[in-house]
Amino acid sequence: MRGFFRRLSPDQTVSRLDVQYGLGWLIRYGMFIQAMETLTIGAFLVAYALHLGASNLQIGILAAIPHLAQFSQFLGIYLVERIRKRRLIAVVAGMIARPMLLIMAAAAFLPDPHAALLVVIGGFLLRYLFGAVMGVGWNAWIPDIVPAGKRGRFFARRQVLMTLVGMALSLLAAALVDFWGVYWPDTKILAYAVLLTAAFLFGAGSVYCLSRVPEERMPDPAVRLSLRELLARPFRDGNFRSLLLFLGSWNFAVNLAAPFFTVYMLTRLGLDLTVVTAFAVVSQLANVLVLRQWGAIIDRFSSKSVLSVCAPLFILCIFAWTFTTFPEKHVLTLPLLAVIHVLMGIATAGVTVGSTSIALKLAPKGEGAAYLSANSLLNSAAAGAAPMIGGAFADFFAKREFSLNLEWKTPDSDMLLPALSLRHWDFFFVFATVVGIYAIHRLSLVREVGEVAERIVIGEFLLGTRRALRNMSSVAGLRNLTEFPFESLRRARRRTRLRAERARRAAQPDDASGGQSQDSGAPPIP
Numbered sequence: 001m002r003g004f005f006r007r008l009s010p011d012q013t014v015s016r017l018d019v020q021y022g023l024g025w026l027i028r029y030g031m032f033i034q035a036m037e038t039l040t041i042g043a044f045l046v047a048y049a050l051h052l053g054a055s056n057l058q059i060g061i062l063a064a065i066p067h068l069a070q071f072s073q074f075l076g077i078y079l080v081e082r083i084r085k086r087r088l089i090a091v092v093a094g095m096i097a098r099p100m101l102l103i104m105a106a107a108a109f110l111p112d113p114h115a116a117l118l119v120v121i122g123g124f125l126l127r128y129l130f131g132a133v134m135g136v137g138w139n140a141w142i143p144d145i146v147p148a149g150k151r152g153r154f155f156a157r158r159q160v161l162m163t164l165v166g167m168a169l170s171l172l173a174a175a176l177v178d179f180w181g182v183y184w185p186d187t188k189i190l191a192y193a194v195l196l197t198a199a200f201l202f203g204a205g206s207v208y209c210l211s212r213v214p215e216e217r218m219p220d221p222a223v224r225l226s227l228r229e230l231l232a233r234p235f236r237d238g239n240f241r242s243l244l245l246f247l248g249s250w251n252f253a254v255n256l257a258a259p260f261f262t263v264y265m266l267t268r269l270g271l272d273l274t275v276v277t278a279f280a281v282v283s284q285l286a287n288v289l290v291l292r293q294w295g296a297i298i299d300r301f302s303s304k305s306v307l308s309v310c311a312p313l314f315i316l317c318i319f320a321w322t323f324t325t326f327p328e329k330h331v332l333t334l335p336l337l338a339v340i341h342v343l344m345g346i347a348t349a350g351v352t353v354g355s356t357s358i359a360l361k362l363a364p365k366g367e368g369a370a371y372l373s374a375n376s377l378l379n380s381a382a383a384g385a386a387p388m389i390g391g392a393f394a395d396f397f398a399k400r401e402f403s404l405n406l407e408w409k410t411p412d413s414d415m416l417l418p419a420l421s422l423r424h425w426d427f428f429f430v431f432a433t434v435v436g437i438y439a440i441h442r443l444s445l446v447r448e449v450g451e452v453a454e455r456i457v458i459g460e461f462l463l464g465t466r467r468a469l470r471n472m473s474s475v476a477g478l479r480n481l482t483e484f485p486f487e488s489l490r491r492a493r494r495r496t497r498l499r500a501e502r503a504r505r506a507a508q509p510d511d512a513s514g515g516q517s518q519d520s521g522a523p524p525i526p
Contacts, residue, residue: 008088010217014144022145022213027158029213032206034162038169039199040101041066043276045124046262047177048192052107052117056263060391062124063259067251069128070380073373076136077230080218087215090137091207093130098203100127105196108189132376139372143360144216151357156295159352163288167281174277234374239447240362244375246442247355248382250311253435255386257318257428260394264321264425265337269329279341286345293464294350297457302450303358305457307443310350315436317344321429327403327421358448390428397427 011018038044049062079089103123110116146154173195180191234240265271265279294306317340324333324340363371402422408415422430 008091008211009085010087010215012217014214014216018214019145019147023154025209025212026142026145027161029206029209030158030162031165032202032209034165035169035202036101036199036206038166039173039195039202040104043170043262043273043280044173044177044192044195047266047273048189049117049120050263050266051189051192052113052120054117055391056394057388057391058117058121059263060259060387060389060394062121063255063387063391064384065121065125066128067255067380067382067384069125070132070135070376070384072129072132073136073377076133077370077373079133080136080140081230084218084220085215086137086141086218087211087213088137090134090141091211093134093137094203094207094210097127097130097134098200098207100124100130101196101200101203105193105200108193135376136373138210139376140218141213141215143363145213146360150299151360153292153295153299155356156291156298156349156353159349160288160291163284163291167284167288170277170284171281174274178272178274230370231374231377234363234371237371240371240375242442242445242447243358243362244378246439246446247359247375248378249435249439249442250351250355251379252382252386253315253318253432253439255383256390256435257321257425257432259387260390260425260428261321268325268425269333279337282338283341283345283348286342287349290346290461291349291353293461294353296464297460298354298357300460301457302448303354303361304443304446304448305450305454306350307354307358308440308454309457309461310347310354311436311440311443313343314347314351315433315440317347318429318436319433322422322426325421325423325426327401327423358446361448394424398424400424400427402427 014022045062046059049059054062076089076093080086083089100123104120104127107116107119107123110119176194177188177191181188184190234244262276265276266273294310298306320336320340324336359372359375363375400423404421405416
């Protein structure tokens with residue numbers, strides 16, 4: 001056990017070679033995390049809960065838990081400031097959080113659906129309580145590893161790979177659930193237990209990957225501040241406070257509507273889980289195709305410039321959901337859903353990379369734990385309150401309807417055309433749109449070096465899109481395809497050289513000490 005803690009302690013030195021080594025493990029960590037999250041949240045969690053007879057309020061509670069559990073970051077901040085071993089804190093918290101997925105899987109074998117649902121909610125809560133502590137260690141640690149000038153492109157590339165993993169796994173998982181339901185309908189719930197067990201294995205792999213990332217020693221603080229003082233600093237920073245208000249209102253708007261998209265499609269539109277998942281994959285595909293473009297634009301200009309384009313687009317997509325029923329499902333419902341998911345994928349890519357990069361950029365060096373945790377706590381409060389409010393008022397709005405009609409009268413006829421019809425979840429889409437407009441106003445007050453007008457960002461994005469399409473449909477595209485295996489070989493050889501160099505450097509202390517083993521401070525070679 002002592003060796004375990006020593007191995008996870010900060011490294012004596014972290015070189016550029018160590019950073020390159022760590023970035024590779026960060027990408028693997030993200031892919032394992034994406035696999036775990038794909039199988040445990042979103043459509044699969046909602047379908048599992050509905051199978052157990054969950055109410056709208058309980059669906060809202062499940063959607064709120066990942067956000068409200070972030071308040072356990074207070075414990076994480078305290079541990080980081082006192083122990084000052086971020087990798088150790090993150091790995092140990094992850095080792096406690098991941099087995100909760102097995103508890104959620106075991107709930108499928110309980111005879112009482114109500115008791116099983118309570119076990120699922122309890123396991124889900126514990127998983128995210130410890131996951132939030134893990135997140136504090138991550139937030140305080142990662143800015144030291146990812147170079148500032150490459151964060152946009154790095155996180156974009158990482159998100160591309162994560163999205164590809166999520167797309168493939170979500171389709172396979174949805175097919176498994178529907179296949180199980182066709183051939184063994186009486187035991188369909190066991191399909192969700194299989195998915196959660198697989199999610200546990202992916203989660204365990206993510207913890208292992210995180211343990212291989214190097215960690216610099218945290219500098220000793222000049223003055224030890226109380227937890228209250230640490231969390232108060234971000235709010236006293238005027239520019240960062242503007243960012244907090246934007247991200248808080250943004251997360252409230254998004255989570256007032258987004259958690260119920262799946263419920264809306266499964267219940268009101270009557271779509272199969274496979275169709276719902278296919279739409280999610282369409283959104284993810286659009287997301288992955290533009291992620292690198294947004295990352296490059298962020299590195300060239302600023303994160304705010306990308307957010308100023310993508311945030312309004314996402315809010316427009318939320319409002320467009322109200323037209324998928326008119327007032328009921330119509331012939332254009334599925335095509336409209338496809339367009340909405342494509343545009344949401346494009347917008348989500350920019351918002352995800354932009355919000356991550358701008359928070360890292362505006363947080364002062366050495367104070368990342370406090371600034372990013374304050375950001376996470378405020379966002380979590382907003383994002384957690386929104387779906388609970390939605391779930392609590394779902395039944396109220398289920399009995400309300402608002403319509404706008406256009407009427408044309410002639411001496412011989414009377415024509416009535418529906419212009420707008422709001423029922424049940426439509427009200428939440430409209431409310432989210434209003435809050436989203438306010439969030440966009442708050443974004444305009446944030447100041448970031450390098451920000452440019454929205455038209456320049458759109459021009460750069462369209463130029464990059466045309467270039468990508470030209471490469472895909474021309475001789476240049478064929479050339480890229482033929483170069484692909486050679487590029488992969490080149491990267492593989494580079495990784496081999498990095499590992500060999502690390503092994504040589506790790507062996508040097510042993511030679512200098514007459515063969516006695518010493519701790520070099522570098523992670524072992526995989």
